[in-house]
Amino acid sequence: MVNKIRVLIVDDHSVVRKGLKMFLASNPSLEVCGEAESLRDAIRMIDKTNPDVIILDFKLPDGDGINGSITIKARFPDIKIIILTAYTEREMVIGAIRAGVDAYLLKDIESEEIIKTIIAVYEGKSVLDASVTEEVFSTLKVDNGNIKSKYNLSPQETKILEMIALGKVNKEIAEALSISDKTVRNYISNIFKKLNVSNRTEAASYWIRKTNIQ
Numbered sequence: 634m635v636n637k638i639r640v641l642i643v644d645d646h647s648v649v650r651k652g653l654k655m656f657l658a659s660n661p662s663l664e665v666c667g668e669a670e671s672l673r674d675a676i677r678m679i680d681k682t683n684p685d686v687i688i689l690d691f692k693l694p695d696g697d698g699i700n701g702s703i704t705i706k707a708r709f710p711d712i713k714i715i716i717l718t719a720y721t722e723r724e725m726v727i728g729a730i731r732a733g734v735d736a737y738l739l740k741d742i743e744s745e746e747i748i749k750t751i752i753a754v755y756e757g758k759s760v761l762d763a764s765v766t767e768e769v770f771s772t773l774k775v776d777n778g779n780i781k782s783k784y785n786l787s788p789q790e791t792k793i794l795e796m797i798a799l800g801k802v803n804k805e806i807a808e809a810l811s812i813s814d815k816t817v818r819n820y821i822s823n824i825f826k827k828l829n830v831s832n833r834t835e836a837a838s839y840w841i842r843k844t845n846i847q
Contacts, residue, residue, distance in 0.1 A: 637664040638755050641684035643675045643701075644668075644717075645693050649740075653688060653717075656744045663751060672696045672704065679709055686751050689734075691718035691725060699725075702732040713754040717747070721765050730838065736760035758831075759838035784827045793820050797833050798840040 640663055642653050647670070654665045666682040669675040672695050675687070687705065691698035698716045705712060715736040716729050726737055735754040738747065739762045750760045786794065789810070796806045803817045810817075821833075830836050 638662060638686055638751060639664050639666040639682065639684045640751060641665075641667045641669065641675065641678055641682060641687045643670075643672070643687060643693070644690040645670045646690075649690070653747075657748065657751075660748050663748065670694070672701045675701070676704070676708070679705070679712070684712060685755055686713045686715060688715050688717050688747075688751075691716055691720050691729070698734070699728045699732045702729060702734050706733040715747075715750060715754060715760075717742075723765075726761075726765050730761075737765065738762045739764060759835050761834070761837065786824065786827060790820055790824050790827075793817065794824055794828075794836060794840060797821070797824075798837040 640657055642650050642657075642665060644650050644653070650668045650670070654668065657663050657665050666684050667678040669678045671693050675689070678684075679687075689698055689701055689705075693701065696704075698718065702714050702716070705714060713735045714733070715738060716734050717738050717740055718725075719740050721739065729737055736750050736759065738750060738760070742762065753760055792810065793806055796809065801809070803814050803821070807814050807817045824836060825831060828836060828839050830839060
């Protein structure tokens, strides 16, 4: 990687900021360009430091991750946002994703996974912490009519997309639908093309954005 990924850390706890900065700075692909303890400070720091990725705490003194993400994305749409939090409530996760965040991680995640996520979102991917994925997707229902009309997904493709979102592997999908693994792969390839996504995580993120809480 020629240019380092510039990262802005936004958290109201100085210990968390220092810890993040320490291990992020040890990676040659990353550069911590600034720290902020509130949304207000974060906006000011963005203008000064021009970050590529923001690591954003969900609860801050002057707002939350949802409002913060909406505000940041409105002014700086190209900046990637990673929510790093202890909150697993589905409403928070779904709200954050719909606000435009690129990743949602829990604070007990391994440090190396945070680095991988920073690189992934910088490259245009979406990431959800595995511990919240199943609960979130199990509470969602999709507007099938809207998806079919907009992306021309067949009923079978819609079923497979839902199963991808639930974390099912190709073998599980094939067994559930009584089709071969090769047929599943072909369906998934078509789904990716229609949704203009490149991997299962991006497809799953799309599914959340087009669903409603039951």
